[in-house]
Every structure is written in C-alpha cells, then in structure tokens.
Amino acid sequence: MNTKKLLFATTAVLIAPTAFAATVSRIDVSGNQRMDAESVRILSDVKVGDNISAEDTNKIAKKLQESGYFSRVSVQMSGNILKIDIAEAPTVNMVTIEGNDEISTDDLKNELRLKSRDSYDESVIGADVQRMLTLYQRKGFFGTTIEPQKIELDDNRVNVVYEIDEGHPTYIRRIDFDGNKVFRDSELRDQILSREHAWWRFMTQFDVFDEDRILYDQQMIRQFYMRNGYVDIQVTDANGVFTPDRQYYSVTFTVDEGDKYDFGKITIKNPFPDVPNDELYDVIAMDSGDVYNIDLVDETISNLRGAVADHGYAFINVTPVPKKNDDTKTIDMEFQIEKTNRIYLNNINILGNVRTFDSVIEQLIPMRSGDPFSLQTIEEGRQNLMRTRYFKNVQMVPNRIADANMINLDIQVEEQPTGELSGGFGWSNINGFMIDAGISESNFMGRGQIVQLRGSIAQYQKQALFSFTEPYLFGRPLSAGFDVSYTMYDYTSLGGFGYDRDSLTVAGRMGWKLTDHWSQNVRLSASFDQNYDLNSADGWRDASLFTLGTYLRYYNLDTNFAQNTHTGIVGNLGIAYTGFGGTETYMRYNADIIGMVKFWDDRWQLRSSLEFGLIQPLEDSYVSRVYRYFLGGESLRGFDIAGVGSRNWLYTTYSLGGLWKLNGSTQLNFPIFIPDEYQVKGFVFFDYGILGKPPKEEYTYCIPGSTECRDNYIDSGLRTSIGVGIYWNTPMGPMNFSWGWPLKMNKYDREQRFLLSFETQF
Numbered sequence: 001m002n003t004k005k006l007l008f009a010t011t012a013v014l015i016a017p018t019a020f021a022a023t024v025s026r027i028d029v030s031g032n033q034r035m036d037a038e039s040v041r042i043l044s045d046v047k048v049g050d051n052i053s054a055e056d057t058n059k060i061a062k063k064l065q066e067s068g069y070f071s072r073v074s075v076q077m078s079g080n081i082l083k084i085d086i087a088e089a090p091t092v093n094m095v096t097i098e099g100n101d102e103i104s105t106d107d108l109k110n111e112l113r114l115k116s117r118d119s120y121d122e123s124v125i126g127a128d129v130q131r132m133l134t135l136y137q138r139k140g141f142f143g144t145t146i147e148p149q150k151i152e153l154d155d156n157r158v159n160v161v162y163e164i165d166e167g168h169p170t171y172i173r174r175i176d177f178d179g180n181k182v183f184r185d186s187e188l189r190d191q192i193l194s195r196e197h198a199w200w201r202f203m204t205q206f207d208v209f210d211e212d213r214i215l216y217d218q219q220m221i222r223q224f225y226m227r228n229g230y231v232d233i234q235v236t237d238a239n240g241v242f243t244p245d246r247q248y249y250s251v252t253f254t255v256d257e258g259d260k261y262d263f264g265k266i267t268i269k270n271p272f273p274d275v276p277n278d279e280l281y282d283v284i285a286m287d288s289g290d291v292y293n294i295d296l297v298d299e300t301i302s303n304l305r306g307a308v309a310d311h312g313y314a315f316i317n318v319t320p321v322p323k324k325n326d327d328t329k330t331i332d333m334e335f336q337i338e339k340t341n342r343i344y345l346n347n348i349n350i351l352g353n354v355r356t357f358d359s360v361i362e363q364l365i366p367m368r369s370g371d372p373f374s375l376q377t378i379e380e381g382r383q384n385l386m387r388t389r390y391f392k393n394v395q396m397v398p399n400r401i402a403d404a405n406m407i408n409l410d411i412q413v414e415e416q417p418t419g420e421l422s423g424g425f426g427w428s429n430i431n432g433f434m435i436d437a438g439i440s441e442s443n444f445m446g447r448g449q450i451v452q453l454r455g456s457i458a459q460y461q462k463q464a465l466f467s468f469t470e471p472y473l474f475g476r477p478l479s480a481g482f483d484v485s486y487t488m489y490d491y492t493s494l495g496g497f498g499y500d501r502d503s504l505t506v507a508g509r510m511g512w513k514l515t516d517h518w519s520q521n522v523r524l525s526a527s528f529d530q531n532y533d534l535n536s537a538d539g540w541r542d543a544s545l546f547t548l549g550t551y552l553r554y555y556n557l558d559t560n561f562a563q564n565t566h567t568g569i570v571g572n573l574g575i576a577y578t579g580f581g582g583t584e585t586y587m588r589y590n591a592d593i594i595g596m597v598k599f600w601d602d603r604w605q606l607r608s609s610l611e612f613g614l615i616q617p618l619e620d621s622y623v624s625r626v627y628r629y630f631l632g633g634e635s636l637r638g639f640d641i642a643g644v645g646s647r648n649w650l651y652t653t654y655s656l657g658g659l660w661k662l663n664g665s666t667q668l669n670f671p672i673f674i675p676d677e678y679q680v681k682g683f684v685f686f687d688y689g690i691l692g693k694p695p696k697e698e699y700t701y702c703i704p705g706s707t708e709c710r711d712n713y714i715d716s717g718l719r720t721s722i723g724v725g726i727y728w729n730t731p732m733g734p735m736n737f738s739w740g741w742p743l744k745m746n747k748y749d750r751e752q753r754f755l756l757s758f759e760t761q762f
Contacts, residue, residue, distance in 0.1 A: 588613070
C-alpha cells in the first residue's frame with residue numbers, strides 16, 4: 001500500500017508541469033489602437049504551437065510592459081488561446097521646460113531622451129530629470145528641484161512639462177587647508193581657481209561649488225608644491241561638506257607636504273658629435289643648487305628639443321632621468337637625448353584653406369623645400385600665421401618619409417571670418433563722449449590685404465577714415481598702402497587749445513622689416529586744412545601741408561597675457577619734411593621709448609617712458625599754433641589738456657604751444673586686494689615735462705585796432721606731478737582712473753586733478 005502511494009505521488013509531480021501547460025493554437029490581441037496586432041505578437045515573442053504555462057504568461061506580460069509602448073498589459077490562456085489585452089501608453093505630443101534661467105533651454109533639451117512622438121514612459125522621464133539635475137549641480141545649484149508634469153490631451157496624447165525651481169547657487173563659504181606647514185592657507189588659496197564667496201564676485205562663478213573644479217584645484221596645488229621643491233607632495237583629500245543650514249559648502253584640502261629638494265648635478269647625454277655641448281647646456285633652465293621646479297624640467301626638455309632640432313635632427317625624444325638623494329635632499333637630473341639622423345624638408349602641403357591663397361600662407365612660412373628641419377622655424381611660422389587672425393587654428397604636422405631622412409610638412413589651417421562690423425563708445429577728458437562704428441576686412445579676397453572704413457563722433461572731435469594695406473607687395477615682405485581721412489577738431493572750448501581745425505589728409509606709405517625687432521616705414525602725405533585760431537584775428541584760414549617722412553621702430557616685448565604685464569622695450573624714431581610749396585615749411589624730429597619690467601609674480605610692472613619732439617622752421621617760415629606741441633592731460637597728468645607752457649597775456653586761457661617738447665613718466669603698476677580675475681590694478685606715477693618756447697613772433701601781442709602791446713608769458717620751465725590711479729579691464733572695455741597733483745608749476749598753468757578714460761567695442 002505504501003509503495004502504491006509513493007508511485008502515485010511521483011507520477012503526479014512528473015506530469016504536473018505538462019498538466020498546467022497548453023499548446024497555443026491562436027493569439028488574440030485586444031485593446032490596441034495605434035499598433036497593429038501583429039506587432040504586439042512580435043513583441044510578445046510567442047508563436048502558435050508554443051507550450052505556455054502560467055509562469056510563462058507572467059514573463060510575456062513583463063516583456064510587453066518593459067517595451068515602453070503600453071501602460072497596462074494582461075496575458076492569460078483561455079483553453080489553447082493566448083489572450084493579450086493591452087492599453088497603449090500615450091504618445092508624447094510636446095516636451096517643454098519651464099523656470100530655467102541659469103541654463104539655456106537648448107542645453108537642457110540636449111540631456112533629454114524623451115522626444116516628441118515617443119511613447120510616454122515614466123522611467124525615461126525619471127532618468128531625464130536626473131541628467132538635468134546633474135547639469136545644475138555642475139554649475140553649483142545643488143538645491144534645484146525638477147517636477148515633471150503630465151498634461152493629457154485627446155487621442156491618447158500628452159504634453160510633458162518639466163517645471164524647474166532652480167533655487168540659488170551653492171556658494172563656497174570657506175576654503176581651508178589641513179597638514180600644510182610650509183605655506184599659509186592664504187598662499188594656497190591664491191593657487192586654486194575656487195574662491196570663497198563674497199558679494200563683489202558677482203561677475204564670476206569661481207565661488208560656486210563645483211566638484212570638477214575641486215579636482216582641478218587639487219592638481220594646481222600639486223603643481224604649486226612641485227614648483228617649490230616638494231616632490232613628494234600629496235593631496236590626500238578634498239572634502240566638501242554642507243554648512244548646517246545647507247546653504248553653503250565648506251571645502252578642506254588635506255595635504256602631505258613631504259621634504260623640500262634642490263637640484264643636484266645636472267648632466268646631458270648627447271649622442272650627436274656635431275651638436276656642441278655648450279649650446280645644449282646654455283639652454284638648461286636651472287642650475288645646481290636651485291630649488292627643484294617641475295616647470296623648469298619641462299622647459300629644459302622643450303629647449304633641448306629645439307636646440308637639437310636647429311641642427312636638423314627632428315623627432316627626437318628627451319627623457320629626464322631623476323635620481324633622488326634623500327640624505328642631501330637633492331635630485332640629480334640627467335637629460336637623455338635619443339639619437340636620430342638629420343632631417344630635411346621635402347614638401348610643404350597647405351590644407352584647409354578655402355578662401356586664403358596658398359601664396360599668402362607661403363609668404364608667412366620662413367622655410368622652403370630642402371631646408372634642414374627646425375622645430376623653432378616651424379613654430380615661428382605657426383605664430384606668424386596665427387598673428388594674422390585669418391585662422392582659428394593652425395597645426396604644423398611633420399610626416400616623416402619612410403626609409404629617407406626627409407619629411408613632408410602639412411600645414412593644416414582652419415579659417416575664420418576676417419570681416420568685422422564693429423562699434424563702440426567711450427569717454428575721456430580730451431574727447432568727451434565718443435561713439436564710433438566701422439567695417440574692416442583683414443584678408444580681402446583671400447589675398448591678405450587689409451581694408452578699413454571707420455567713422456567716429458566725439459564731443460570735441462569727428463573723423464572718417466578709409467585705409468588699404470597690401471602686406472606683401474610684389475610677393476615680397478614689403479607692406480604698402482594708402483589712407484584717406486577727414487577730421488574735425490572742435491577745440492575752441494577744450495582745455496588750453498583754443499582752436500578749430502578741419503583737415504582732409506591723403507597719405508601713401510610703405511614699410512619693411514630690417515631685423516626681427518627693427519622695422520622702417522616711409523610715408524608721403526598731403527593735408528588740406530581750414531583752421532580757426534582764437535588767438536588770431538585772421539578768422540578761418542586755409543592751409544596745405546605736404547610731408548615726406550621716414551620712421552624707425554624697435555619692438556621687443558615679452559608679454560604675460562593673463563596678467564597683462566610686459567617686459568621689454570618699444571621705441572620709435574622719426575624725421576619728416578613738410579614743405580614742397582605748402583603753406584608751412586619745417587622739419588619735424590620725434591623720438592620715444594618705453595621700457596617695461598615685470599617682476600615678483602608677474603603682477604607687478606615698472607613702466608618708464610620718454611618722448612621728445614622738435615619742430616625746426618625752415619626759410620624763416622612761421623609755424624601755426626595748431627601744428628605745435630602741447631602738454632597736459634594724458635601727456636602730463638595733474639595738468640589740464642594743453643594746460644602748461646607759454647601764454648598770451650590777454651588770452652591766458654589758451655596755450656601758445658611750443659616748437660619742442662620733452663616729457664616722460666615713470667609708473668609702477670601693482671595688484672590690489674581685488675582678485676586677479678577682475679583684472680584691476682593700482683598704480684602710482686611721476687610725470688614730468690618741458691614745453692619749449694613758441695616762435696619769436698609770439699613773444700609779444702598787440703590788441704587788434706589798438707596800440708596796446710605787451711610781452712606774452714614765455715617760458716620753457718620744467719613741470720612735474722605725482723599721482724595714483726586704478727586700471728580696470730572691464731568686460732566692456734578698459735577704464736582708467738587717475739588723480740594727479742602738480743609738484744612744480746607756473747602761476748598761469750591750469751590744473752586737472754582727475755582724469756578718466758573709458759572705451760568699449762561691440
């Protein structure tokens with residue numbers, strides 16, 4: 001009896017699965033509106049003849065639900081018929097975003113996977129919300145909330161609206177450092193991009209918490225320590241936590257400084273007998289005993305590559321091999337140079353230029369086929385091309401020819417628009433309020449020619465200008481061009497000028513480079529003027545000036561663009577003859593020089609300038625007052641425009657001008673408490689100047705129609721002033737504020753303590 005029971009139970013278990021399974025003879029689909037029944041059958045992955053159990057029906061329902069096309073799915077067997085009853089998910093008619101200000105709608109929509117005409121799927125919507133929140137968190141808006149709203153329409157359609165409450169950015173309240181013993185917290189804060197929140201940082205985002213920026217800050221801290229000898233530096237943690245009110249972040253960088261190391265013995269492994277070791281050691285950027293600096297190592301590698309490449313050996317590798325001496329706290333450096341053969345230039349291929357002629361590009365490349373390969377020369381050519389501003393990007397790609405000591409050089413350029421339609425406005429003491437507009441093309445017809453048409457209207461001056469320049473005349477590095485301008489000077493009520501002048505000038509010019517730093521220019525011009533001088537009884541007077549002059553220029557500046565500081569010298573020397581039958585006949589000599597030195601952390605700059613000018617009348621000619629020199633305003637701060645020099649005894653308001661001048665300035669620019677990103681600098685200055693005497697005809701003055709004559713106030717004494725100021729390179733344009741106080745002046749000089757200039761372009 002027991003044996004029979006056991007056999008029956010075993011048989012029941014074995015046949016149970018088949019007892020509850022059925023063979024599908026037909027698949028019925030109901031509830032579908034847009035999707036045809038056959039598509040539903042394909043999605044279910046069931047065919048007539050399959051055996052389906054109760055467990056299988058659940059799997060079929062789950063598969064259909066996960067397809068995203070249905071809001072409800074029911075699957076069951078009725079005899080041998082599989083019945084699938086569905087309710088289709090609504091179709092998305094439109095997806096909109098509301099409430100966003102900090103991030104553009106286009107940027108947010110780029111994160112969305114849900115599109116118009118898709119099936120409504122809440123799982124996709126949830127993922128879209130998370131991606132948009134991530135975008136806000138990268139901008140520091142950690143309190144942003146996004147609520148998706150479903151708006152039902154007819155025909156089983158819906159609109160989806162993402163309602164955004166951006167909140168406010170999560171600022172950084174404090175930035176602290178832990179473990180630092182060598183450098184103060186304030187020194188380390190200066191090395192990173194992130195900043196503590198302050199009201200005056202409204203124009204930047206550096207005080208908003210950003211996890212990606214914190215990671216970059218860690219790298220900047222490492223680089224700072226590595227530049228100061230701490231080769232074992234580690235930033236072990238950068239922890240950002242909410243303040244208790246969850247309105248701000250506090251960030252703490254934990255550092256392990258290690259010991260400080262100096263450079264030890266520095267050697268070079270040179271495999272090239274024809275490359276002098278002296279040349280290589282001359283380009284090493286550090287000396288034994290200097291504090292270890294990773295930047296100097298990188299600079300030396302670059303210098304060595306360039307020095308070896310100048311001898312025709314291209315594609316070399318320089319490997320720095322450091323040896324750390326813990327007992328002496330020094331690091332010996334051996335720079336190992338890989339041996340290669342001398343390389344020559346085969347062909348130059350210019351790629352990517354659609355508009356610019358090949359000949360224009362070739363003229364800017366200081367190399368030709370057959371020349372020895374030189375990285376320095378190639379970089380010089382790339383810089384020449386970038387300085388033209390014809391191209392957004394220039395890549396010099398050398399390709400070595402197999403089994404030959406030659407390369408082909410591919411010059412890959414990406415052109416950019418060179419035409420410019422611009423306008424601007426500004427204000428200064430010398431011109432008052434000013435607006436200007438112009439159109440220019442710096443690569444006319446792809447030939448590298450420069451065409452400019454510009455006009456400006458100011459309170460005291462109006463000008464229209466047309467200019468054309470050919471930078472490579474006859475295919476040579478010889479620039480030539482012409483200018484036509486019409487200028488109206490309304491100076492009768494401005495400072496000490498006291499005259500009006502309308503001038504039409506036509507000029508031709510030609511220039512060429514003498515050396516890398518010296519250039520020369522020759523200019524021939526004709527000016528046709530109408531002048532009105534308040535000190536003269538002649539009223540409006542016609543004048544014509546025909547001038548031929550030559551000018552030498554020296555330019556050698558090293559610029560730190562981030563700090564807008566320079567080191568170097570700029571100088572000009574010119575001589576010009578005015579005559580050729582015009583109403584004025586004289587020689588004009590002028591010279592100026594500016595020297596600049598940046599020091600400490602490149603944020604300090606000492607600038608000194610000196611300018612000299614001399615007018616020498618010829619053939620006993622009289623030089624009208626409007627063509628003489630004047631001093632004051634920007635040329636001698638603390639004094640009014642044309643506010644110094646000889647005066648008419650009756651019209652003491654107006655300067656008589658001088659036939660020569662000598663003036664200069666020494667100015668110290670320095671950082672102030674405002675962070676560097678605002679580009680605000682303070683400065684102190686000492687200005688000085690001497691304005692020479694006017695022509696002898698001006699030494700006395702008789703009142704017209706009267707016998708009363710008196711000596712004018714004639715002098716050529718030294719004037720000096722000191723002052724302070726602020727320079728602000730605003731996003732709209734530079735602003736310059738200065739306050740000057742005369743130290744040495746004459747009783748009839750005119751002061752102008754405050755000087756402001758502002759200009760913007762758009």
